[in-house]
Amino acid sequence: MAAASRTKRNAFYAQSGGVTAVINASACGVIETARANKDRIGKVYAGRNGIIGALTEDLIDTGKESAAAIALLRSTPSGAFGSCRYKLKSVEANRREYERLIAVFQAHNIGFFFYNGGGDSADTCYKVSQLSESMGDPIQAIHVPKTVDNDLPITDCCPGFGSVAKYVAVSALEASFDVRSMAKTSTKVFVLEVMGRHAGWIAAAGGLIEDEGIPVVVLFPEIPFDEKKFVARVDTLVKKHGYCTVIVSEGCHHPDGTFLAEQGTKDAFGHAQLGGAAPVVAGIVKRALGHKFHWAVADYLQRAARHIASKTDVEQAYKVGAAAVKLALQGHNAVMPTIERTSDTPYKYRIGMAPLASVANVEKFMPRNFITPDGFGITPACKRYLRPLIQGEDAPKFRNGMPVYATLKNVAVDKKLPAFELR
Amino acid sequence: MAAASRTKRNAFYAQSGGVTAVINASACGVIETARANKDRIGKVYAGRNGIIGALTEDLIDTGKESAAAIALLRSTPSGAFGSCRYKLKSVEANRREYERLIAVFQAHNIGFFFYNGGGDSADTCYKVSQLSESMGDPIQAIHVPKTVDNDLPITDCCPGFGSVAKYVAVSALEASFDVRSMAKTSTKVFVLEVMGRHAGWIAAAGGLIEDEGIPVVVLFPEIPFDEKKFVARVDTLVKKHGYCTVIVSEGCHHPDGTFLAEQGTKDAFGHAQLGGAAPVVAGIVKRALGHKFHWAVADYLQRAARHIASKTDVEQAYKVGAAAVKLALQGHNAVMPTIERTSDTPYKYRIGMAPLASVANVEKFMPRNFITPDGFGITPACKRYLRPLIQGEDAPKFRNGMPVYATLKNVAVDKKLPAFELR
Known part of the structure; x- marks a missing residue:
């Protein structure tokens, strides 16, 4: 024994x-x-x-x-x-x-x-x-x-990513149907912020709703934000379809590296406001085109959405x-x-x-050929990659x-060693 | 014929x-x-x-x-x-x-x-x-x-509400499990903003996660926001459980009637920032207690979530x-x-x-006896009311x-009258 x-x-x-x-x-x-x-x-x-x-x-x-x-x-x-x-x-x-x-x-x-x-x-x-x-x-x-970021090398995909991708694609589709219903007199642009500080895989999943007939613009961390081109793209889509959806990665940033979410926003007390990228993007659309907008920040909901x-x-x-x-x-x-x-x-x-x-x-980013030449969408190659992962x-x-989710007992094992101080 | x-x-x-x-x-x-x-x-x-x-x-x-x-x-x-x-x-x-x-x-x-x-x-x-x-x-x-607001009179509940309630309760539960996992070294407070400009029914649904053992604070439009009491409540829960979840109604407001979401936030260009209540509440927690936080704004996702x-x-x-x-x-x-x-x-x-x-x-608000005396939770009577609606x-x-969602053909009927100008 x-x-x-x-x-x-x-x-x-x-x-x-x-x-x-x-x-x-x-x-x-x-x-x-x-x-x-x-x-x-x-x-x-x-x-x-x-x-x-x-x-x-x-x-x-x-x-x-x-x-x-x-x-x-x-x-x-x-x-x-x-x-x-x-x-x-x-x-x-x-x-x-x-x-x-x-x-x-x-x-x-x-x-x-x-x-x-x-x-x-x-x-x-x-x-x-x-x-x-x-x-x-x-x-x-x-x-x-x-x-969830899908940024590990060698493996074709990373567990955790497929479920976020499905959540983002399904949620973006549902919200887009909502905006489509309201666009005549009310909201014309819906902005959804998703995770992805360095790699745009999660935002890319939002691009899948194009296959359901939804006009969508995706903003990746891999592509520096070009406000003028972005506004023009939204303008084109709204003129053609009456509305559009924008998926913005939390890591979307200006050419100088500043995150959209951190552009010096301050609250009434002068404290830096830890805002999201979504309200910033929505504000840009409002100022440039005057469209009524709604925005959502999925945050933890996206990576926790086991349902x-x-x-x-x-x-x-x-x-x-x-x-x-x-x-x-x-x-x-x-x-x-x-x-x-x-x-x-x-x-x-x-x-x-x-x-x-x-x-x-080693971090794995979106390959350039997964992003459309204009930087605002995903290519057929990207869709072929993504689609199986949300099946x-x-x-x-x-x-x-x-x-019904598990909460374990988590019984502690008796200690055998002296205490150790984390520094 | x-x-x-x-x-x-x-x-x-x-x-x-x-x-x-x-x-x-x-x-x-x-x-x-x-x-x-x-x-x-x-x-x-x-x-x-x-x-x-x-x-x-x-x-x-x-x-x-x-x-x-x-x-x-x-x-x-x-x-x-x-x-x-x-x-x-x-x-x-x-x-x-x-x-x-x-x-x-x-x-x-x-x-x-x-x-x-x-x-x-x-x-x-x-x-x-x-x-x-x-x-x-x-x-x-x-x-x-x-x-979705559940604010029509006479009818016991209003179609649209039960599904938002279920979305909010399920999403809040999932995100709370996430925070519970991370609380030791990272996020301790998660703030979820939900709809409800005047009536707190949707926020109330978030209170159902208490039955799943989650420490939760609900901020209703019916109860003027008391920052000091709120911070004390969060402090108590985090000390006891290590983390907590806050559900804030978009209509939550200060005693003077100003919405939390509209407290003079300005962006880098001095434009009024159309922020949410969630980042404001998260900022209050951060300044008062120093806890790391995450926040989400569900917006259209909540009312469109047919899945x-x-x-x-x-x-x-x-x-x-x-x-x-x-x-x-x-x-x-x-x-x-x-x-x-x-x-x-x-x-x-x-x-x-x-x-x-x-x-x-006629608008139907949350009755006072559906809200706990401290104003931060829902009572057993409220749970008895809500629970069947998410079944x-x-x-x-x-x-x-x-x-698979329907997009109809929406074929127009021939017009018979002269045009009419909307004014």
Whole structure:
């Protein structure tokens, strides 16, 4: 028994950065697959509030959760164990934190590290793998991809993105129908602000409503904002169709790099107003063309909207979680499962694998040939890329009018080490 | 035949004011019920862009639409024939417009006027009925209730509201799960702005997430904003739960009547910034407590969100449309079908009837006993009222990842009268 428990090592799973509608589906994939391999993997511990839980030895024993509760994670948005925005510095600048992570892993006999996040966490994951090896007690570190921004390299798409894309496309379509109804005497321009500080993938999804006959202008972070050209484009569309919809990325910026959302707006007290890009764009339209407008800022609603998640995205999120465990059991280390598209129509993909050294700290932007020459729309190539990712619906169960989402018990594991101070 | 066509009169249907996720379900109820009574009702004409279509004799022949297209209206948000914001003045101030309406109705042998809107259109509907009677050619005018604001009197609730309520409750729940995940190191307060200029019904729906364990503060238009008390309440909740969600009504205002959304915000050029209440509330929290925040403005997304409509609401919207036709066939005039609740649990209702004279221009606000004594939440009585209205899901069909919504042909009827100038 004692020998067996030494060869059978525990796993650690943590969620990192902004959460999504499907990151818990990845957690579900990790935990269910680990449970199916009890002969090789012992406990699955989760970090409370992400990597901070590992640093402070605040571990959650996922074994205390029922199979039903874990299964429900598949249809629960947000991060069930808590996430955090905490980027570890370089090993040189803060070796203390990496050594602490490894000490916590050793204290709890953790041999598998599954880190569910974006580019930053891929970097952390990679370093933990390297450092633990150099310290003579290798930990198999597998990164599970997650980001609504869809900006991870190598993988064809990133779990979390497909559901935001579906939310944005569906919401933009519905609001556009609304504006179309009202345009004769009232609102003629509707502006929807979506996430995407550096990459325009989410805004691009709004461009899909063109296929439903909606006149739409998309403002990407990749294309510096040209107010004159933008106003002319809106003017043309409103003259032709009577109305139009504008999808603006939060990262849309002027040629000098200033974000539209930060153009010195002040409130009545002279405090800088943390406004959105949408009201700024709406104001530009109003001043230039006089049209009545409405604007919306989707913010967290878009990345939390599990009720309108893409079935494709949910499946992929689950599969990369499950694949992470399988890759670990096959002996892989410092890798990330990827989604490899093999066909657009019909959509086909398989789960592949990428070395973390190639993933960490690389951002994938919209290729220029996915954006129309005028910079205000998406091309057929972009639509071929996006369309499969929003396929299928996977509504949660509802009870008493509301979706049924999991809130776990999140039972703490007894600590074994002295406290550690986060600096 | 000629005699029959004279006794068989046509119907006119128009959509008025802000559209909803289910106003087309009412249109579907009107048209399908009229089609089922072809022996008594001839053509169903719709006003293109609401009552403006009647004034300008821009009528749509709904008979050109297939049964399938009309059936699809039941799951299509927005106003399929176009709506308008155009309030007729009093008969005294603008007799010309009322006489024109009646002239158009006479020219097209219209004996039934179904007007689908809120308080203003109930008033118009009533006046048309009165005036046509005084002019010796009575038109049976039936008002079909519609408003997301839920502010019509007599009827227990108003079609359009239940679906917004469900959208707001579900979205607020999802975003709250997100904030709960992030609160340790990042966002602690999430602010969601919802519609409701005068009445707080929509904001109240956000209060339902308390039943899911979410700490929530609701800001109603009925309760003047008390910044100090509000900050103290947020502080208490964040200290206790680590995070909280704020639902703010667009109509939330200071004791002097100034809207929060209009507190003199100016952009970099000194132009008044048409901001939302949400960023203002978020800024107040940031300055007073220092918490990181996120905010969203749902705007049109909330009232157009047919994909997460309440099944109860869709059914009621259809039924009041159908009932309007039945009431007309029974000889009623100047009335509105209402929803009469007969039981909370299990929820039961029947379709009743109210005289338009009692409906027109009366706004129904949240009763004080639906709001908690501190002014920041909803009471059990309010929850008993709201809960049935968000029951059931009625997802549209999806194709290629997107909901299938109707866009009608909207074929124009030949004009018979000289042009009429809108003043």
